[in-house]
Amino acid sequence: MSLKPLFVIILFAVPFSLFPQVEETNPPEHIKTINFRGTTAENQLPILTLGDAVILEFDALNGEENDYYYKIKHFNFDWTPSQLVQSEYMDGFDNQRIRTYENSFNTYQIYSHYILTLPNDQTRGLKVSGNYMLYIYNSDGQLVFSRKFMLYENKANVGVVLKRARDLDVIEEKQRVELTIDSNNMQLNNPYQTVKAAIIQNNNLNTAITNVKPQYTLGNKLVYKYDSETSFWGGNEYxxxxxxxxxxxxxxxxxxxxxxxxxxxxxxxxxxxxxxxxxxxxxxxxxxxxxxxxxxxxxxxxxxxxxxxxxxxxxxxxxxxxxxxxxxxxxxxxxxxxxxxxxxxxxxxxxxxxxxxxxxxxxxxxxxxxxxxxxxxGNFWQTENNYKVLVYYRDLGARYDRIIGYGEGSSVNITN
Known part of the structure; x- marks a missing residue:
């Protein structure tokens, strides 16, 4: 067998594993107060039901009423580029100008306040669940900043319970997250390979624990009762x-x-x-x-x-x-x-x-x-922290990672 065809087969079998994970770009000094949320939530990491509206607000302090444009990209569970083309995850078009803005009123610091709402007349909706990145560009096509958001489907119930760590060396300092995922009537094929969970503490993606696989199954439920694999430092109140x-x-x-x-x-x-x-x-x-x-x-x-x-x-x-x-x-x-x-x-x-x-x-x-x-x-097991859990699923032969479930828990009622 010729080596050239074999090389081509291998190349096309694993192309997307070669891409690095995408990271958020933070804004320059004149862009302040980036508020990214749903219609009801107060400025938090946007984790929303597929079909819900997403709102981005920010201030430009240069007083020039510049034009800004947005683009949206879909990503895999590990924030590597998705195989989907735009028409497969978006109804309409991006690369549109942000049309809504107001200038500050009765303030010492002059600024323009921009508001982008999705969906809108140009971007009519996002079709699939999963990880997304919103990119904001200036009129010269230069990237100003970017922010991650996630859309999920209510296909699975996610139970989240907070426990103290089992390791006696860190029992006073860490919090452990236990999960139970009930897929209801949805058949999860080979869940040890196709299901992955991500756990986020206090909306901070920098400390998130990702790619957590089920520990064992119990009937139609996936159970996660790890110790170190799903443990976070407790930190302290802010x-x-x-x-x-x-x-x-x-x-x-x-x-x-x-x-x-x-x-x-x-x-x-x-x-x-x-x-x-x-x-x-x-x-x-x-x-x-x-x-x-x-x-x-x-x-x-x-x-x-x-x-x-x-x-x-x-x-x-x-x-x-x-x-x-x-x-x-x-x-x-x-x-x-x-x-x-x-x-x-x-x-x-x-x-x-x-x-x-x-x-x-x-x-x-x-x-x-x-x-x-x-x-x-310091780190204390008593600290009140919020935890969000996303459940990713890619069925055998599928081309993108869906988010099929979302759960939330607090350590306010943490137990041993």
């Missing part, structure tokens, strides 16, 4: 501040100042890793835009320079410390990196943020971008 009244200091804002814009100085936060766990209600890293004096916070909420400070121990002084939360898409970048001040003995940093209620925490990252939030916040 710090928070609120500046919906931008002219007054409240809710962890120590004092304010007005220069070109308002400056909000937060109280200095402490290192909690070696302190006992204390319950402090949070919204699991999320944020909500609000202005106490506005009827439409989307265009009437102002921007303020928010001054963060964190006490520094000797062990932290030479570390790379970052401010972390949904407000910056859990990114590790220079824009949210703190600087050690030898005079105050604190880590300090200032960020331009829109008025509202914010959750945040401090994390340490090494030169390779590996994140450790336990160094500063």
């Amino acid at each position: 710090f928070f501040f609120e500046n919906k009244d931008i002219r007054a200091a409240n809710n962890n804002v120590q004092f304010i100042d007005l220069k070109d814009l308002y400056y909000n100085y937060l109280y200095t936060n402490i290192i909690r890793a070696n302190r006992p766990y204390t319950y402090n209600p949070d919204i699991n890293g999320n944020y909500v835009i609000n202005n106490i004096d506005a009827s439409n916070p989307s265009i009437e909420a102002d921007y303020a320079w928010v001054y963060f400070s964190l006490e520094a121990s000797d062990a932290l002084k030479n570390k790379q410390v970052y401010i972390y939360g949904s407000f910056n898409n859990y990114a590790i970048e220079d824009s949210n990196r703190m600087t050690y001040n030898p005079e105050s003995h604190n880590f300090e940093h200032t960020m331009l943020l829109k008025q509202g209620f914010y959750n945040y925490k401090y994390v340490v990252a090494d030169n390779n971008g590996v994140i450790n939030d336990g160094v500063i916040s």
